[in-house]
Amino acid sequence: MSTTPTVMSLRVAVAEPAARGIQRFELRHPEGAELPAFTAGAHIRIKTPGGAMRQYSLSNDPAERDRYVIAVKREGNGRGGSLSLVDGVRAGALVEVGAPENLFELDAKAKSFILIAGGIGITPMMAMARHLLAEGTRKFKLCYLTRDAESSAFLDELRGPDFAPHVTVHHDQGDPGNAFDLWPLLEKPGSAAGQHVYCCGPTPLMDAVRDMTGHWPASAVHFESFGGDTKPHADDQPFEVRLEHSGRTYEVPVGVSILDALRLEGVHVPSSCESGTCGSCKTRLLEGEADHRDLVLLDEEKADHIMVCVSRAKTPCLVLDL
Numbered sequence: 610m611s612t613t614p615t616v617m618s619l620r621v622a623v624a625e626p627a628a629r630g631i632q633r634f635e636l637r638h639p640e641g642a643e644l645p646a647f648t649a650g651a652h653i654r655i656k657t658p659g660g661a662m663r664q665y666s667l668s669n670d671p672a673e674r675d676r677y678v679i680a681v682k683r684e685g686n687g688r689g690g691s692l693s694l695v696d697g698v699r700a701g702a703l704v705e706v707g708a709p710e711n712l713f714e715l716d717a718k719a720k721s722f723i724l725i726a727g728g729i730g731i732t733p734m735m736a737m738a739r740h741l742l743a744e745g746t747r748k749f750k751l752c753y754l755t756r757d758a759e760s761s762a763f764l765d766e767l768r769g770p771d772f773a774p775h776v777t778v779h780h781d782q783g784d785p786g787n788a789f790d791l792w793p794l795l796e797k798p799g800s801a802a803g804q805h806v807y808c809c810g811p812t813p814l815m816d817a818v819r820d821m822t823g824h825w826p827a828s829a830v831h832f833e834s835f836g837g838d839t840k841p842h843a844d845d846q847p848f849e850v851r852l853e854h855s856g857r858t859y860e861v862p863v864g865v866s867i868l869d870a871l872r873l874e875g876v877h878v879p880s881s882c883e884s885g886t887c888g889s890c891k892t893r894l895l896e897g898e899a900d901h902r903d904l905v906l907l908d909e910e911k912a913d914h915i916m917v918c919v920s921r922a923k924t925p926c927l928v929l930d931l
């Protein structure tokens with residue numbers, strides 16, 4: 610997997626609402642050229658008008674080479690990337706897009722699939738379901754769990770004749786007591802018969818599926834998780850970072866990453882995902898204790914490295930090898 614994918618400039622052919630708070634974007638080559646191929650479960654990185662790179666799963670049929678389709682949830686309390694895309698990008702605009710990458714690939718040897726999607730987690734599952742339907746040889750069940758019909762993208766399609774026999778849609782109306790019971794699906798591991806589970810959705814859903822599949826082999830259960838812990842914590846505190854080479858010290862306020870605090874001061878640190886997943890911003894930590902919030906560092910690296918896009922400090926000052 611490349612961490613520095615080729616960047617393309619693509620035209621937004623369609624930007625339209627797909628459900629409440631969800632915008633569907635269709636991206637095409639400005640001259641109609643073929644796009645790099647992708648496989649089901651892949652995502653692309655997009656540069657938002659705010660300048661950050663964000664990653665979104667492709668939801669269209671991987672056999673299509675003329676477009677990438679993504680659905681973006683407008684996250685009002687996120688880091689602003691989705692807001693700036695949904696509010697700031699209209700049809701006709703050009704956006705910078707990285708080549709597709711896949712960290713959530715369908716297992717080639719699996720014989721059947723249970724796909725569990727919560728909310729906007731439906732996007733990679735749409736590409737998987739389209740691929741499996743077209744392939745026509747491997748069975749799948751798709752559980753699509755959302756709050757209500759209005760907030761559910763792709764609903765008409767999933768209720769159509771092609772998908773309906775494979776799909777269960779459940780709306781909990783925001784009531785945890787009305788959650789869909791996944792246990793009957795997961796109680797008996799189907800792994801011996803080649804069944805694999807794929808789950809993408811909010812953390813509580815992924816945690817529940819993780820709990821319910823503890824008796825499955827880990828190799829048969831797959832989770833899509835796009836980010837480290839990027840949202841501010843209630844007890845976050847400001848702290849300082851000192852750069853060893855320049856000797857300069859910078860304040861990192863609550864709600865601002867080390868990466869952004871340095872960027873605002875003109876200090877460049879390589880970065881890409883800005884969600885603690887790609888590894889680009891790995892920085893040597895010389896003094897202080899980090900509050901690690903990424904999904905990249907190995908345990909043995911944590912004492913002397915930090916991913917500055919998401920992680921913070923447990924001590925008043927961190928000294929970085931910059």
Ligand code: FES
Pocket residue numbers: 879880881882883884885886887888889890891903905916917918919
């Ligand atoms: S920028 Fe990707 S891990 Fe920090």
